[in-house]
Amino acid sequence: MSLGPSLVSPPAQSSASDGSGAVVTLPGRRFRPARLLSPLLFVGPALLLIGVFVIYPSVKTIYYSFYTQSNAIGYNLPLVFTGFDNFANMWNDSAVRTAVINNLLWLIILTPLTVVLGVLLAVLFDRVRYEAVAKSIVFIPMAISATATGVIWRLMYADDPHVGTINAILGQFIPNFQSISWLGNTNLVNFALMGAQLWASLGFAVIVLSAALKAIPGDLLEAARIDGATELQAFRHVTIPLMWPTITVIITLTMIGLLKIFDIVWTMTSGGPAGASEVIGTRMYTEAFKNGNTGYGSAIAVVLLIAVIPIMAINIRRFSSEGQR
Amino acid sequence: MSTTAVPSRSLAALPDAALAEKRRPWYSQAPIHVVIILISVIWLMPTIALLFTSLRNIQNINTSMWWTLLWKPHELTLENYNAVVHSTGTVGMGQAFLNSLLITIPATLFPILFGAGAAYAFAWMRFPLRNSIFLLLVGLQVVPLQMLLIPLLQMYTTLGINGTYPALWIAHTAFGLPLAIYILRNFMSGIPYELLESARIDGNGHLGIFFRIILPLTTPAIAAVAIFQFMWVWNDLLIALVFSGPSTAPMTVVVRSLVGQFGNGWHLMTAAAFISMALPLVIFFSLQRYFVTGLTAGSVKG
CATH class of the missing domain: 1.10.3720.10 (MetI-like)
Structure with missing residues (x-):
């Protein structure tokens, strides 16, 4: 900020009126290269970084997805163009198929669960005085990394009933209870992971939905009640429609997050046992960085990108409809 | 995002909620309190389990549950933290x-x-x-x-x-x-x-x-x-x-x-x-x- 005073003198900026011209551009003025200089100064560094380290790598990943190249990192083995082979191979690769199915399972189960529980808790919390405390308790996991969440839930799910809280509690209530291997059972592992993820991310939905709930004018609900609506009818026909824009935001954000899920699975199971809990993120990491299959790993990344594109389109459209000034 | 201005608004709405609560007798609220307390316990317990486990030695961890620490506070030890800060094989x-x-x-x-x-x-x-x-x-x-x-x-x-x-x-x-x-x-x-x-x-x-x-x-x-x-x-x-x-x-x-x-x-x-x-x-x-x-x-x- 010490820069400030030195800029008072007009000469610092080549010409004050010229600078202002960019703030209020008069329509119809001739395009002058000199007036590009200050925008470039402000926007250039950021765009350069994004161009070199985000856009260029993304394009290159798409390029690699059409090639086969093993152990390409560091060694420049020749590239072999293979067209859509990588994508075709994925179709027959049972590990990838499991990963895609699991990712869909995550989406189908966790997205509605997050929204429904989020709305439910937002409404319940709204009715008590200690709302702030309850909300922060549910929000705490948002401060915890997915890696630490992974350790926390490995501990909760631990097989040993002296260690794993869930098995210990079930053992207290169920006679002759046999400890369940939550993360070791191929049928249970995905649901166990989803439980951990729900614990980690529900707080976010609750906070956002609760804000939307507070924004509903009280007299609207009052009017509905005066007109003879029951609590449930008022909720269904007034509260939910008014919260709907926020609910769609939560749906898109949850879906994006779930499609890209990696950290929590990698920490808790690394995709196991026997590949039963693989997701697209873990498959990509394993192929690209464990097996050194650059081309195949890139193709998996591209599949992930394609899966996110519809959501990205919604994002852009929402932004455009909000209107640019 | 349009969702940023959250927390201050929720405080402003508090009097309304308090009013609404007053209108109903406390016992009609009881199920709500039960659910919220249950949720709060489920959301707090995993983190507390982690903290308590980290404060006990491995023998105690493997023989009794973490909540044992509540009535056996003398089991509390910082030796795990000491061990993990300095070295764990890779980087401490x-x-x-x-x-x-x-x-x-x-x-x-x-x-x-x-x-x-x-x-x-x-x-x-x-x-x-x-x-x-x-x-x-x-x-x-x-x-x-x-x-x-x-x-x-x-x-x-x-x-x-x-x-x-x-x-x-x-x-x-x-x-x-x-x-x-x-x-x-x-x-x-x-x-x-x-x-x-x-x-x-x-x-x-x-x-x-x-x-x-x-x-x-x-x-x-x-x-x-x-x-x-x-x-x-x-x-x-x-x-x-x-x-x-x-x-x-x-x-x-x-x-x-x-x-x-x-x-x-x-x-x-x-x-x-x-x-x-x-x-x-x-x-x-x-x-x-x-x-x-x-x-x-x-x-x-x-």
């Missing part, structure tokens, strides 16, 4: 904590530094393709990290910087910029035009307007961006797994490798995990409002 959590700081602080400052300037240009300057480029940035926010990893690793290897702090700073800065610019630009474009105009009449150029008017007024948005970027980098595992080296590994990587090495070494894993959570939890409890705003604003990233 002490060094890893330092690495996390050395990675996170620059990787938080750079996106704000570069992003604020760009946001100003997108909000208040005219230049060719401005709207198209901005729309591109909106789209880039959801590009999966996985799309960058392989080419970035190749670039770093060619430059000979793989495994260094700058490699991690660059990846986090570039990946964080689109969202940072987006949030800052939306905030800056809400600043009244009259303020900029009067500053211009006082003889300020773009730099003067930016540093004297825009930056001070943008502090809340900068705080929000700083918090989400800090949390994102601090808690990141994937970028760190790919680009950090043995001596630059942050805590997430060390915790993850502990899980791999000692699947049942609960005493070390829990202590290490708790150390990695400590700073974000302190930030959460001390800056709760900004924290919620920041995380809400940054939630599209990934």
Whole structure:
């Protein structure tokens, strides 16, 4: 900020009126290269970084997805163009198929669960005085990394009933209870992971939905009640429609997050046992960085990108409809 | 995002809720209290289980439940923390904590530094393709990290910087910029035009307007961006797994490798995990409002 005073003198900026011209551009003025200089100064560094380290790598990943190249990192083995082979191979690769199915399972189960529980808790919390405390308790996991969440839930799910809280509690209530291997059972592992993820991310939905709930004018609900609506009818026909824009935001954000899920699975199971809990993120990491299959790993990344594109389109459209000034 | 101005509004609505509560007799509220308390217990218990387990030695951990500590407080020990801070085979959590700081602080400052300037240009300057480029940035926010990893690793290897702090700073800065610019630009474009105009009449150029008017007024948005970027980098595992080296590994990587090495070494894993959570939890409890705003604003990233 010490820069400030030195800029008072007009000469610092080549010409004050010229600078202002960019703030209020008069329509119809001739395009002058000199007036590009200050925008470039402000926007250039950021765009350069994004161009070199985000856009260029993304394009290159798409390029690699059409090639086969093993152990390409560091060694420049020749590239072999293979067209859509990588994508075709994925179709027959049972590990990838499991990963895609699991990712869909995550989406189908966790997205509605997050929204429904989020709305439910937002409404319940709204009715008590200690709302702030309850909300922060549910929000705490948002401060915890997915890696630490992974350790926390490995501990909760631990097989040993002296260690794993869930098995210990079930053992207290169920006679002759046999400890369940939550993360070791191929049928249970995905649901166990989803439980951990729900614990980690529900707080976010609750906070956002609760804000939307507070924004509903009280007299609207009052009017509905005066007109003879029951609590449930008022909720269904007034509260939910008014919260709907926020609910769609939560749906898109949850879906994006779930499609890209990696950290929590990698920490808790690394995709196991026997590949039963693989997701697209873990498959990509394993192929690209464990097996050194650059081309195949890139193709998996591209599949992930394609899966996110519809959501990205919604994002852009929402932004455009909000209107640019 | 439109969802940022959350917490203050919820406080304003409190009297309404209190009123509504008064109208009903307390017992009709009882089921609600039961559900909320149950939820609160479920949400608190896992973290407490981790903390308690980390404070007991491995023999005690393996023979009795963590809550035993409540009536046997003499079992409490810090030996796990002591062991894990110094060495765990790879990098000790002490060094890893330092690495996390050395990675996170620059990787938080750079996106704000570069992003604020760009946001100003997108909000208040005219230049060719401005709207198209901005729309591109909106789209880039959801590009999966996985799309960058392989080419970035190749670039770093060619430059000979793989495994260094700058490699991690660059990846986090570039990946964080689109969202940072987006949030800052939306905030800056809400600043009244009259303020900029009067500053211009006082003889300020773009730099003067930016540093004297825009930056001070943008502090809340900068705080929000700083918090989400800090949390994102601090808690990141994937970028760190790919680009950090043995001596630059942050805590997430060390915790993850502990899980791999000692699947049942609960005493070390829990202590290490708790150390990695400590700073974000302190930030959460001390800056709760900004924290919620920041995380809400940054939630599209990934």
